[in-house]
Amino acid sequence: MATRRRRLMFSFAFFVLAFLLIPIQLLVHSERDTEGPIVYYIPVEQTVERGLEAFLTRSFSTAVEDGATHIVLEMDTPGGAVDAAGNIATLIQETDIPIITFVKSKAISAGAYIALNTSEIVMAPGATMGSAAVIDGAGNAAEEKTQSYWLSEMRSAAELNGRDPQYALAMADNRIDLPELGAPEGELLTLTAQQALQVEYAEAIASNRAELLNHLGLEDAVEKEMEVSFSEQIARFVTHPVVIPILLSIGSLGLVLELYSPGFGVPGIMGISALLLFFFGHMFAGFAGWESMILFVIGFILIMVEIFVPGFGIFGLLGIASVIGGMLLASFSTASMIIYIAIALVITTVVAIFIFKYFGNRGPMRKIIHTDSTSTEKGYISNVTRAELVGQIGETLTPLRPSGSVVFGHERLDVVSEGGYIGQGKRVEVIYTSGSRIVVREAKEN
Structure with a gap:
């Protein structure tokens, strides 16, 4: 009986111990799974601009905090702004984690430059990958000073990771x-994958991520992916130079x-919405601070005062000045913003x-522009024209010098x-009438 009791107690203790060890084993197994390398995939798509720069800054910070061992930039871009590409290159160079570019489709212009900065x-x-010449906003080749700067940047990016700089220079200098690579003099170099x-x-x-990880020797890596949030998509859209x-x-x-227009209607809503979208995008991208938004709100209030309280326009002018000041503070480049504002003023004027x-006199615009006028046909009479007097003969009561009475x-x-x-007592004839004006001349004697 005692032996049986000891067996039951031993069995009970065994099951309790086994039950307690199960979660411990699962925890240890989970920790072992996360002890391996962590690869973060970050998309670099569409145009390279300051919105992309803000997204990559957030993505790199998240990857570092999460203990990532490698970062992969999945690239498919036609290029973009030189200043944004330069800032992204600096961000890559200041990050200690190995960064790999995986060109899924194309790395053109600024995209090629970013790729050359990765390990x-x-x-x-x-x-x-290639075709990295600098062009201005009109699509023409940039000035010589800018070209020289860009060529030096392309050379430095190539040499940074031990690549022959002549090919990087050929991408930017025709x-x-x-x-032998399909880029004779006069054409920019664009490399295929094999070239x-x-x-x-x-x-x-590599055709896919699996082949990429196999090349990197990271087959057992934990894969994580950064996604562009809806707010970042809006920010990237509204910070686009176009x-x-x-x-x-x-x-x-x-x-x-x-x-x-009287009151506040559709044009005002349209204008304020566009400006709010501008400020939202620039604030979310990290270019604008609260001071720019405060200036904008002050400007908006002043413009509303001008609309609802008729005056000499001083509130409207101050409001517009405040809004423009807020735009300049929100911009990533004051010179660029001045150009954008000038373009907007020209378009608005035209x-x-x-x-x-x-x-002006059609549809809803009739409520904006006052086109009514007074006329005789509508019953507005200032002075009656005595047309029936023309040809009548009268006698002067006073001398006409040249005015008088008849x-x-x-x-x-x-x-x-x-x-x-014309002297007094002379016969005169009416020759013209207009309102209260009656013109006469001396009548000829029969």
Whole structure:
């Protein structure tokens, strides 16, 4: 009996111990799983601009805090702003974690420059990289000073990771002759995946993430992916160099139309919405602070005072000045913002003139522009024109020097002579009437 009891107690203790060890084993197993390398995938897509820079700054910070051992930039970009690309390159160089570029489709212009700053480049079959000449906003080649700066940057990016700089220079300078790579003098170099592998501008070709990890020796890595949030998508859109002047044009045009319309309506809502979108995007991207938003709010209030309280326009001018000041504070480049504002002013002026000229008396624009006028047909009479007097003969009561009085039958009227002096008691004939003006000349004796 005692032996049986001891067996039951031993069995019970065994099951209790086994039950307690299960979660411990699971925890240990989980910890072992996370002890391996962690790879963070970060998308670099669409145009390179300051919104992308803000997203990459957040992504790199998150990856470092999460203990990532490698960062992979999954790239598919046609290029973009030189200043944003330069800041992204600095961000890459200041990050201690190895950064690999995986060119999924294309790394053109600023994208090629960013890729050259990373420690490794892996390209998908059919991907391309290159064509990195600097162009201005009109699509023309940039000035020589800017070209020289960009060439030095491309050279430095190539040399940073032991790559032959002549190919990087050929991507940005069409004077370099590389016919064997399909880039004779006069054409910019764009490398295919095989060509990049050949000239050691790519370390491998991989069709997918699995092949990429196999090349990096990270088959057992924990994979994590950064995603662009909805707010970041909006920020990237509204900070695009093409979108900024459009938003400013819509905003300024809406406010101009609102100043000519009673109350507050659709033009005002349109203008304020566009400007709010501008400030939201720049604040979220980290370019604007609260001081720019405060200036904008002050400007908005002053403009509202001008709309609802008729005056000499001083509130409207101060409001517009405050809004422009807020824009300049919110910008990542004061010079660029001045250009954007100038473009918006030109567009606003042209569109406003067109609207007022061709649509001023049609549809909803009739509520904005006052087109009514007084006329005799509508019953407005200032002075009656005595057309029936023309041809009548009268006698002067006073000399006409050249004005005086004349009697026509039993009616006395004030008249003016056609030219010279007419004495008293002379016969005169009415030759013209207009309102209260009656013109006479001396009548010829029969």
